[in-house]
Amino acid sequence: MNVTVENLAPCRKLVRIEVEAREVDGAYEKMTAQFQREVRLPGFRPGKAPREMVVKTYADEIEKEVKRRLIGEHYKRAMNEHKINVVGYPDIEEIQFGRGQVLQFAATVETAPEFELPEYKKLPIQRESSSVTEADIEGALKVLQEQRSTYIDVDRIAQAGDYVVVNYAGTSDGKPFTEFSPTARGLTEQKNFWMHIQADSFVPGFTEQLVGAKAGEHRTVTVDFPSDFVAPQLSGLKGVYEVDVVQVKERMFPELNDEFAKSYDAEDLDRLREGVRKDLQNELNLKQRRSSRNQIIRGLLSRVRFDLPESLVQSETNNVVREIVKENLDRSVSKEVIDKQKDEIFNLASSSAKDRVKVSFLMNRIAEKEGIRIEHDEIMQRILYIAHQNKIKPEKLIKQLKEQGGISEIHVELLNNKVLDFLELNAQVEEIAPAAPANPQ
Numbered sequence: 486m487n488v489t490v491e492n493l494a495p496c497r498k499l500v501r502i503e504v505e506a507r508e509v510d511g512a513y514e515k516m517t518a519q520f521q522r523e524v525r526l527p528g529f530r531p532g533k534a535p536r537e538m539v540v541k542t543y544a545d546e547i548e549k550e551v552k553r554r555l556i557g558e559h560y561k562r563a564m565n566e567h568k569i570n571v572v573g574y575p576d577i578e579e580i581q582f583g584r585g586q587v588l589q590f591a592a593t594v595e596t597a598p599e600f601e602l603p604e605y606k607k608l609p610i611q612r613e614s615s616s617v618t619e620a621d622i623e624g625a626l627k628v629l630q631e632q633r634s635t636y637i638d639v640d641r642i643a644q645a646g647d648y649v650v651v652n653y654a655g656t657s658d659g660k661p662f663t664e665f666s667p668t669a670r671g672l673t674e675q676k677n678f679w680m681h682i683q684a685d686s687f688v689p690g691f692t693e694q695l696v697g698a699k700a701g702e703h704r705t706v707t708v709d710f711p712s713d714f715v716a717p718q719l720s721g722l723k724g725v726y727e728v729d730v731v732q733v734k735e736r737m738f739p740e741l742n743d744e745f746a747k748s749y750d751a752e753d754l755d756r757l758r759e760g761v762r763k764d765l766q767n768e769l770n771l772k773q774r775r776s777s778r779n780q781i782i783r784g785l786l787s788r789v790r791f792d793l794p795e796s797l798v799q800s801e802t803n804n805v806v807r808e809i810v811k812e813n814l815d816r817s818v819s820k821e822v823i824d825k826q827k828d829e830i831f832n833l834a835s836s837s838a839k840d841r842v843k844v845s846f847l848m849n850r851i852a853e854k855e856g857i858r859i860e861h862d863e864i865m866q867r868i869l870y871i872a873h874q875n876k877i878k879p880e881k882l883i884k885q886l887k888e889q890g891g892i893s894e895i896h897v898e899l900l901n902n903k904v905l906d907f908l909e910l911n912a913q914v915e916e917i918a919p920a921a922p923a924n925p926q
């Protein structure tokens with residue numbers, strides 16, 4: 486076998502391979518003998534058909550199988566002998582093939598980047614020296630109270646903080662808002678609509694004008710739509726709303742006591758507090774861990790530069806685009822708005838994809854150097870956990886993962902986590918004071 490390697494780009498090579506004619510002919514003879522042993526021809530027992538008849542009947546099949554095996558075997562040999570670390574699939578071009586001829590083919594391959602690992606131990610990271618406070622616990626308990634709150638009708642005037650149920654219709658210069666913005670139907674008219682009387686609820690300045698109103702009362706509310714309003718066509722317009730107050734409601738919160746704690750499956754209020762403290766501590770630990778890992782990744786990325794295989798970057802860019810689009814759709818962003826931002830989305834996805842691909846090569850190299858591996862049992866434990874979380878039989882999940890290439894994704898996830906655990910354990914940590922909370926607007 487004769488092999489020549491040409492560098493087309495930093496992560497792209499053209500490999501030309503030649504296989505001697507006698508090896509090609511030998512492969513033909515072996516394949517013909519195999520077909521002669523296995524095929525069935527009318528009038529002959531298996532393995533007893535004349536060679537000439539087998540060659541004549543199965544000439545095309547024999548040639549295809551010889552070509553497939555020769556190219557596959559010598560491609561792998563060439564990559565191994567020349568230590569070419571291929572990523573993705575090769576582009577194979579057949580140049581010459583036939584009995585009595587030298588087999589010539591070329592493989593265009595993308596390769597893993599070549600780079601020197603930067604210093605990855607003692608990476609500097611900052612960690613906030615924060616802990617769960619009593620104020621944090623009280624805040625979390627308040628959220629739990631809000632989840633168990635109720636709304637009762639009150640026979641009095643509406644006050645700040647109350648909820649009102651209203652019917653309304655809105656216009657600007659006597660025209661319904663839908664004439665300015667066809668999608669603003671909900672802003673134009675609603676029946677039995679709940680509003681919270683607080684600043685900037687609904688349209689800025691609206692609900693404050695309902696303070697003092699009673700059920701059955703009619704009010705005219707005027708508003709100025711701000712320049713950054715969610716419906717741009719209404720920005721800067723003056724609006725007039727005719728509002729009928731149907732009900733005034735007060736939000737009632739349950740008392741913090743043992744009975745309240747039992748509604749959250751806690752024995753008593755003390756146990757509930759302790760559970761809340763543990764949950765908050767777990768959240769804090771997770772936040773600190775995420776911050777540490779992000780700093781480690783940024784530190785690694787800033788310490789080394791190398792070219793990346795184009796196909797991997799393109800594939801990952803497509804993945805990130807799909808993630809961004811799905812996230813926007815989940816937030817009810819319209820397809821029209823997403824389409825208008827497609828260039829911005831692609832640029833963001835491309836940058837993120839390059840970092841992801843670069844990190845994957847760094848993680849693999851560090852794992853290789855430090856002997857970090859993922860065992861079969863670890864993959865199975867992860868699969869069992871996912872199956873339990875999704876209430877699916879492990880056997881069914883394993884089948885799905887094999888069909889979708891998901892097992893390799895689990896392997897990558899586990900390996901990256903192990904490497905990051907190692908890097909965090911060996912990082913140079915600086916404890917810093919927690920950041921001051923943002924001032925409320």
